[in-house]
Each structure stands twice: as C-alpha cells, then as structure tokens.
Amino acid sequence: MARSVPTVAYKPKPGEIPTNPGVYRFRDASGRVLYVGKAKNLRARLSNYFAPLHTLHERTRRMVTTAASVEWTVVASDVDSLQLEYMWIKEFDPPFNVRYRDDKSYPFMAITLGDEAPRVMVTRNRRISGARYFGPYPKVWAVHDTIDQMIKVFPIRTCSDSSYKKAMASGRPCFPGQIGRCGGPCSMRVTVEEHRAIVDDFVAFMAGGDQRFTRDLTARMREASAAMDYEAAATYRDRLEAIDAVLSRSALVLTEDTDADLFGIAEDELAAAVQHFVIRGGRVRGVRATTIEKELDISGGDLVDQIIQRAYGEAAPADIPREVLVPSLPDDSDELEAWLRERRGKGVAIRVARRGNKADLLKTATLNAEQALMLHKTRRTSDYVARTQALTDLQEALGLAEAPLRIEGFDVSHLGGTNVVASMVVFEDGLPRKDQYRSFGVAETTDDTDSLHQVLTRRLAYLDRPSDEPVSEALTEVATAPGQDVVVAAPKRPRFAYRPQLLVVDGGKPQVEAAARALREAGHDEIPLCGIAKRLEEVWLPGEDYPVILPRTSEALYLLQRLRDEAHRFAIRHQRKRRRRDIHSVLAEVPGLGDARIKALLRHFGSVTALRGATTEEIEALPGVGPKLAAAIHDHLASR
Numbered sequence: 001m002a003r004s005v006p007t008v009a010y011k012p013k014p015g016e017i018p019t020n021p022g023v024y025r026f027r028d029a030s031g032r033v034l035y036v037g038k039a040k041n042l043r044a045r046l047s048n049y050f051a052p053l054h055t056l057h058e059r060t061r062r063m064v065t066t067a068a069s070v071e072w073t074v075v076a077s078d079v080d081s082l083q084l085e086y087m088w089i090k091e092f093d094p095p096f097n098v099r100y101r102d103d104k105s106y107p108f109m110a111i112t113l114g115d116e117a118p119r120v121m122v123t124r125n126r127r128i129s130g131a132r133y134f135g136p137y138p139k140v141w142a143v144h145d146t147i148d149q150m151i152k153v154f155p156i157r158t159c160s161d162s163s164y165k166k167a168m169a170s171g172r173p174c175f176p177g178q179i180g181r182c183g184g185p186c187s188m189r190v191t192v193e194e195h196r197a198i199v200d201d202f203v204a205f206m207a208g209g210d211q212r213f214t215r216d217l218t219a220r221m222r223e224a225s226a227a228m229d230y231e232a233a234a235t236y237r238d239r240l241e242a243i244d245a246v247l248s249r250s251a252l253v254l255t256e257d258t259d260a261d262l263f264g265i266a267e268d269e270l271a272a273a274v275q276h277f278v279i280r281g282g283r284v285r286g287v288r289a290t291t292i293e294k295e296l297d298i299s300g301g302d303l304v305d306q307i308i309q310r311a312y313g314e315a316a317p318a319d320i321p322r323e324v325l326v327p328s329l330p331d332d333s334d335e336l337e338a339w340l341r342e343r344r345g346k347g348v349a350i351r352v353a354r355r356g357n358k359a360d361l362l363k364t365a366t367l368n369a370e371q372a373l374m375l376h377k378t379r380r381t382s383d384y385v386a387r388t389q390a391l392t393d394l395q396e397a398l399g400l401a402e403a404p405l406r407i408e409g410f411d412v413s414h415l416g417g418t419n420v421v422a423s424m425v426v427f428e429d430g431l432p433r434k435d436q437y438r439s440f441g442v443a444e445t446t447d448d449t450d451s452l453h454q455v456l457t458r459r460l461a462y463l464d465r466p467s468d469e470p471v472s473e474a475l476t477e478v479a480t481a482p483g484q485d486v487v488v489a490a491p492k493r494p495r496f497a498y499r500p501q502l503l504v505v506d507g508g509k510p511q512v513e514a515a516a517r518a519l520r521e522a523g524h525d526e527i528p529l530c531g532i533a534k535r536l537e538e539v540w541l542p543g544e545d546y547p548v549i550l551p552r553t554s555e556a557l558y559l560l561q562r563l564r565d566e567a568h569r570f571a572i573r574h575q576r577k578r579r580r581r582d583i584h585s586v587l588a589e590v591p592g593l594g595d596a597r598i599k600a601l602l603r604h605f606g607s608v609t610a611l612r613g614a615t616t617e618e619i620e621a622l623p624g625v626g627p628k629l630a631a632a633i634h635d636h637l638a639s640r
Helices: 042-049 058-066 078-092 140-153 161-170 192-206 210-226 230-248 300-312 333-344 356-382 384-398 448-464 509-522 555-588 595-605 608-613 616-620 627-638
Strands: 022-027 033-039 069-074 108-112 120-123 131-134 259-267 271-280 283-293 323-326 349-352 406-415 418-428 438-441 476-480 487-491 502-506 529-533 538-540
Touching: 022 042, 022 078, 033 042, 033 058, 033 078, 042 069, 078 300, 078 333, 108 140, 108 192, 120 140, 140 192, 140 230, 210 230, 259 300, 259 356, 271 300, 271 356, 283 300, 283 356, 300 323, 300 333, 333 349, 384 555, 406 448, 406 555, 418 448, 418 555, 438 448, 438 555, 448 509, 502 509, 502 555, 509 529, 529 555, 616 627
Parallel strands: 259 323, 323 349, 406 502, 502 529
Antiparallel strands: 022 033, 022 069, 108 120, 108 131, 259 271, 271 283, 406 418, 418 438, 476 487, 529 538
16 A cells, blocks of 8 residues: 655755744746745744645645745745735746636726826726726726716816827817817816816715715805806706716715725635625725635635735725725734735724624625625536536546546435435536436435445446336337337336446545445446545545545536535435424424424424424423423423
8 A cells, every 4th residue: 555755855954944924935846936825933834834745635735745845035024924925926926826817807997197187097907107096897887987977077187198188289179178078178178287186076086085075066056056156056966966876876885984895705615706895985986806716725814815915915005995894804914904004004904894784795795705606616617618628627537438428426414313315416518407316315324425325226226227117217208109100108218227427426535435335236337436525625536545636727626516516405405305394294293283383483493403402491482382382392302
C-alpha cells in the first residue's frame, strides 16, 4: 500500500520562519507564483501548510505539492501586510487565490473632475484620471436615464472633449448646447467658474446630499412665487420634479445619514457570489454582482477579507464609506479598519448587521447572492458546450471508455437512524430527467453504507428482468402487428431497465466500496462507479487509496456537484414527507385529537423533535388543548 509523503522537501528548517507579520508566496518549479497570503505570525501560519500531507485539505495539499518553494516578506505592521498582499495578488494573479469574474462588466456614471470643464459620461473604464464615479448600474439605460434627469437640475457639460475644444475656440456653442443638452461653458451660457460650482453641486447630490438641495429648491420656489416671479417658480418646480424622478429610482432604505457599503455573500465549496450594495444618504445608489471561484478551502471571514481588499484596493478616498456591513467579521478586522482609515483619511467601521433595517437589507442582499450563485451554476450545466465539455472531462478523468450520457446519482437520508430513505436521480446528456427520479424506503439497516448497498441491489435487479416480464413502471405504446390491420398494445421498455453509463454515490471511500460490492454481487462490474465527498469535493473510485481531484474550473466537477446536490435534495424531500406522514399517523391514534389540532401542534412547536421533547404544560398552552388531552399526547409520544 502506498504511503503518503510526510511533508514537502522545500519545508523551511525549524527557526527559519520569523514570527513577525508578513506576506508569503508559494512558487512552482518555473518560478510562477501559485498563492499569496498574509499572516500576523508567519511561522504560525506557514506551519499549517507544512503539516503531514494526509492531514491537509485536499486542495491545499494540491497547492503545496505543486509548489517547489516558499518565500516571505516581513513588514512593520498588519496594515502593511494587507497592502502588500493586495499588490502581489493584483501583480501575479495567483491561480490558487480566489478569482473574480466581473471585470469591467458594469457601467458607471463618471464626472471628469480633472478637466477644466468637467463632463458627465457613461463608462466602464474605472481608470480615468481625476474622475469621480457613481454606480455601478445594472444596465446602461439606467445610467443614461439618471443623467437625463440630473442635468435638468444641474446643467453640466455632456459633450465630448473634441466638441468642447472646437466650441471654445470658435465661440459657437457645441451642438448638444444648441439643443439644450449641454450646460458647459461651451454652451456660452455660463463661465468656467460658474460651471464648476454646478458640477460640485451635482457631485454632492449624487454622494447623498439630496435633502439639502430639495429644501433649497423648495424655499426658492416659494420665494419666487411670493414675489410673483412665476416663471422662476416654474423652473424651480421642474427641477424639484426632476429630483423626485431620480430619487424614486433609489428608495430610502436606511436613515438619511447612513453612508455604508453592504455585502451579501452566498458560497459553496467551489464558488461564491457577492452582492455589493452602495448606500449613500440612506439610499441604494448602486449594486454590483460578483462571482468568485475558490481553489483553497477558506473560511467565511477570510473570504470577507479578500472581498474587502478587492473592493477598496484601488478605490478613491471618496468611494470608501463610513461603514462596511458584512455577514461575518474577518480575524483581522481591526487591521482592515486601519487600512481603510488610512486610505479614506477618516474613520471606517466594519460591522456585522445583526438587527433592524440593516440586517433586513443584508438578508435581501444575501438572497440575491444565493440566486446569483444558483444561476451561475445552472448556466454552466445547461449550456450545450459546457455540458459537452463536462461529459468529455468526466470521461478522461475517470478513464471511461465512452462519455457517460446517462448518469444515475444516489443518496441516503434519515433522521437519527429512523425513516431511512434513498433517492435516485437521473441526468441524461448533462441535464436532469426528473420524470425518471425514484425514491426508496429502507426498512432495516445498520448504517448508510448498508442502506446504499440495499438500494443499489434493488435498482440493479431491474437490469436483469426478462423483457416479457410485467413491470409496474412499464408503459405501453400503440403499434400495428405485422400482417394485421389490428392495433395492439406493445410493452414499452421500463425506464428502470435502461443501463446507466455511470453511477455516482454521495460520499467517500466507504460509500463507494459498498456500491462496488452491490455491483459485484449483481454481476454488473462493467458499470463505472464513483463517489463525490461533499466536504472536500473529492472524487473517489473503487479500489483506490487516493481520490481524483478535478480542477476548480472543471465543467465535470460542476456537473458532479449538481448531480450530488440534486440527489440530496430529492432524498431530503422524500424523507420529510414520510416523517410528516408518520407523525400524523402517530398523533391520529390519540383519542380526541383531530387533523386540525395535529397541524396546529406541529405548526406551534415547529418540528417533531420539539414536540416530542415538550412537557405536558407546554402542550397544554396551545389553545384548544386541555390538561387531559395534553397528558394523553405527551404519554403517547413518550411510549413510541
């Protein structure tokens, strides 16, 4: 039996690694940087990577064994390590660090403050010198719509630089200025200084100062009306309506003094989706969706750390808010706050939104992130090219003779060893065939591996049934008998009789061996088999001591993961149905307890476990349940 190497050859000698804060880099034999990380104590952090290989997370082990060397740089403080880690990740783009998939995908509103006469424009370029950005916006039309309303209130320049220069040189207004679409000095209506003041008001409004402008315009309108200057009053009225039109697109969700960024995060073992809500003046001014691919197993706090660095590593000071709301705090939140304070020039707080309106908004952002993650995964498996690639990759990774066009996945579910059920889901050509899903009840079993063996034995028995044997699941199709004019019913091949080209079980080596035993006993060793272990996303083959590790970006891994998750979902659903049916049957045996009260009991206690653990007094507290009935319910459940 092969033995695992205790650790890697390039492990530093004891005492070589300093205990200072710093940043480290793993490199491969060609010198390419594979992974960049930071640590408050370099020796303590790096010692985790040089533990015996069999104790490491599978993906961490792959990174460590791929690397040929490690190096580190000591810094003066934890804040310095944050900055250096961010710079190195941007410079080297290490394959084992988290990877983002949203580059330049969202439009922004930009005000070119570095120009003599700043202009407002729609752009995806975040590197315009001196520009102030607002957004991102989900659609280009949304930015243009906002600009159209804003220039009614703050008429600033919208024309191109070439049009501006031509107008200023010739003394003739630019074309947008001639039709009332440009309010810059090139329109010949304001000076450069007057225009700059309007631009400052535009920026202040977009940054969250909308209430000041609303109050000011309302006061001016009333003054003009009182002085019977109705033309001016109408102008102020139109500007107020334009402001209302802008604000109606961005509802007030928090108090007016809230200046915050909120991050909703949903993740699984391979990927994460982030919804970044930009909140200024209590209003959501922009939303950015990001998808992240993970290679190493990182905690929720570490993921938040990486997201914050990504969001503010190159942000202008004005784009960094007073408050950053996250679902969980990273271990170095104090250092991150200091780093953000240094970049912003003012205090920044990183907090977890636990209650109130902020917590409600975080739930909304998280829900959006969950939907985005689901969409990201299903798009990959529903796309024809991706599905074809997944089946080809799976064939190569598992050494199959042909691409597995029909895959069957199995999972077992139970409640404390009771109500044991199993599921079978079917994917054909990489897509689920829900009409061919099956569920199994397991009456007696010793553990999950025994349950899996029983279920597969029952399923494989259908492959050997004679074609003329009646099967309950067989359908019929209409056919004409040869040489006859009479229409007869011909049996259609039962769906269970279709031979799978790959069996997938939820679990690791023990589950795979149990399934392999069922295949041997049924005389179907020719059917390929594998298992996928959820915690490490390892793919196990029968008789192997080590798992197959599919690349993070592999379409095959996404297909297996979706198959496993679908089998788990289907098993859980069936198990819950049986549990509800069983507890209804048990409670129905209590004299005087009808269906309405049974439903009320389960709704009140929330779960069967809570009901079984309730005291007589707690049951009696339910309206309509007296002392005698409560005692009967308690005694009946205790006896079962």
